[in-house]
Every structure is written in structure tokens, then in C-alpha cells.
Amino acid sequence: MASFTPNLEPAPDTSLQFKPKKPRITLQTPSSCPPNQRIQRIKRWRTQRDQHIYSSKLFQALRRSRRTSASREVHETADRVLAVLAKGTTRWGRAILTARKVTKHKKAKLPTNNRLRKPDIYRERRKTPAVERKLKVLGRLVPGCRKLSFSNLIEETSDYIAALEMQVRAMTAITEFLCGGTGGGPQPPADRLPSNVNS
Amino acid sequence: MSSRRSRSRQSGASRITDDQIIDLVSKLQQLIPELRGRRPDKVSASKVLQETCNYIRSLHREVDGLSDRLSQLLASTDTDSDQAAIIRSLLM
Numbered sequence: 001m002a003s004f005t006p007n008l009e010p011a012p013d014t015s016l017q018f019k020p021k022k023p024r025i026t027l028q029t030p031s032s033c034p035p036n037q038r039i040q041r042i043k044r045w046r047t048q049r050d051q052h053i054y055s056s057k058l059f060q061a062l063r064r065s066r067r068t069s070a071s072r073e074v075h076e077t078a079d080r081v082l083a084v085l086a087k088g089t090t091r092w093g094r095a096i097l098t099a100r101k102v103t104k105h106k107k108a109k110l111p112t113n114n115r116l117r118k119p120d121i122y123r124e125r126r127k128t129p130a131v132e133r134k135l136k137v138l139g140r141l142v143p144g145c146r147k148l149s150f151s152n153l154i155e156e157t158s159d160y161i162a163a164l165e166m167q168v169r170a171m172t173a174i175t176e177f178l179c180g181g182t183g184g185g186p187q188p189p190a191d192r193l194p195s196n197v198n199s
Numbered sequence: 200m201s202s203r204r205s206r207s208r209q210s211g212a213s214r215i216t217d218d219q220i221i222d223l224v225s226k227l228q229q230l231i232p233e234l235r236g237r238r239p240d241k242v243s244a245s246k247v248l249q250e251t252c253n254y255i256r257s258l259h260r261e262v263d264g265l266s267d268r269l270s271q272l273l274a275s276t277d278t279d280s281d282q283a284a285i286i287r288s289l290l291m
Binding site: 052055056059062063069070071072073074075078130131134135137138141142150151154157158160161162164165167168171172173174175177178179 | 216219222223226227230231244245249251252254255256258259261262263266267268269272273274286290
């Protein structure tokens with residue numbers, strides 16, 4: 001992961017700020033952003049420009065890496081570029097970037113959970129169990145959001161969904177370009193090519 | 200007696216989180232294509248959450264399929280650097 005534009009934070013910096021062991025991290029919640037930034041956040045993954053930036057970065061990353069014969073590598077690269085574009089402002093982005101460095105160890109249920117049982121008796125159902133269960137499932141689907149508060153989880157989910165949609169659009173575009181390249185040969189853009197094209 | 204206490208706690212707790220549920224429904228409903236046309240009061244929180252999870256999973260599957268195709272395409276077009284230049288210039 002070498003050449004990034006200067007306004008992007010390099011990955012090691014974001015990993016220093018993010019400690020996976022700490023359950024509560026004072027992150028910049030969206031509510032503390034000024035209104036202009038909030039509007040930018042809403043439009044963030046939906047502009048053509050963002051999609052172009054992502055497509056070109058993804059394509060560069062894919063060309064550079066020689067190991068892209070497995071679809072899993074491609075998927076991980078795509079997720080990584082997406083997380084980098086998030087510039088460390090989102091929890092799922094940071095979780096994606098740091099997950100590759102930390103060996104994934106499945107945390108066994110710690111015995112401290114027994115201590116939490118007591119308040120559970122008093123507030124048996126915070127919300128209905130179905131909603132609670134589904135919130136947990138949602139927290140597992142979005143990377144890095146298992147122990148998030150309710151409102152933060154909603155914000156992360158909406159950002160994550162928008163980013164995923166953009167990822168799908170961009171990858172579809174790249175696939176179409178590559179298909180058009182191998183299928184028909186470089187015809188319309190060939191005007192810009194020098195004459196020494198391999199035939 | 201403990202059940203009475205828990206019931207009162209439950210109603211107290213659900214009063215706090217009702218706003219959150221409304222917030223959830225309003226925010227997530229806009230994002231999910233299937234639920235966008237429906238009125239917010241006709242959609243339950245559980246359904247919104249279920250549809251959100253399904254949607255994220257389907258997006259994951261789509262990206263999986265796309266990365267599969269991309270990996271195959273990249274393996275076949277790896278030697279062609281002229282096309283790479285074209286594509287890069289078109290994507291910028």
C-alpha cells in the first residue's frame with residue numbers, strides 16, 4: 001500500500017489510534033460534527049467523484065498486487081481501499097484496516113459476563129427481544145461494531161451501506177471495462193494510443 | 200413482587216428507547232430500497248432491522264461475486280499493459 005494522495009491518512013496512523021481491546025473509545029461521533037460536515041457525510045459515498053476516486057484506487061491496487069488470482073484477495077483489497085477512503089472517520093473502516101494486522105482470535109465468553117447477569121434481571125427487556133437480537137446480528141455484520149451503542153450503530157450502518165453500494169457500483173464498472181477490453185479489443189479509445197499496439 | 204418491579208422497569212426502559220426505535224426506522228428505511236416506498240408507521244422496527252441485515256448480506260454476496268469475476272478477468276488480462284493505461288485514464 002504505497003502511493004496515496006497526501007490528504008489520506010496512512011494506515012499505520014489509524015491503527016495507532018484504534019485499540020481493539022478498549023471497549024469504549026472516544027471517537028468523533030457524527031453529532032459533534034459541524035452541520036457542513038454532516039451534509040458531506042450524507043452525500044459521502046453517493047457522488048460520482050467519490051466513485052471515480054474509489055475505482056481508480058482500487059484498480060491501481062489490483063494492478064499492483066500480483067496475488068489477485070483468488071477472489072478473496074480481490075474482495076479484501078476492495079474492502080481495504082474502501083476503508084482507506086473513509087479516512088479513519090468510521091469505526092468499520094478502522095476495524096477493516098486493523099483486522100489485517102491483528103490475528104483474528106475468537107474471544108471466548110469471559111467469566112465477567114456473570115457479573116452482568118444481575119442488572120439483566122432488573123431490566124429484563126430493554127427493547128423487545130426480537131429487536132435486541134436483530135440489533136446484535138446487525139452489529140456482527142458491520143465490521144467492528146459489535147459493542148456499539150444504539151445511535152452509533154445506526155450511524156455506522158447507514159455509512160457502511162452507502163459505502164457498500166458504491167463498492168458494488170465501482171466494481172461493476174471496472175468489470176465492464178475489463179470485459180469490454182478483452183472482448184472487443186481497444187477500439188473507441190484506441191485513437192489516443194500510439195501506433196505500436198500489439199496485434 | 201420481583202416481576203412487578205421488573206415490569207415497571209421494563210415500561211420505564213421502553214419509554215426511553217421508543218424514540219430510538221423511531222429514529223432507527225426513519226434512518227434505516229431511507230437506505231433500504233425495499234422499504235423506501237412504505238410509510239414509516241407501517242413498518243415495524245423488527246422488520247426494518249431484518250431487511251437491513253438481509254440487504255447488507257446481499258451486498259456482501261454481490262461484492263463476492265464481483266470480486267470473483269474480477270479475479271478471473273485480472274488473471275487473463277494481466278499481461279496487457281496498454282489496456283491498463285487506457286482503463287486508468289478512463290477511470291480518473
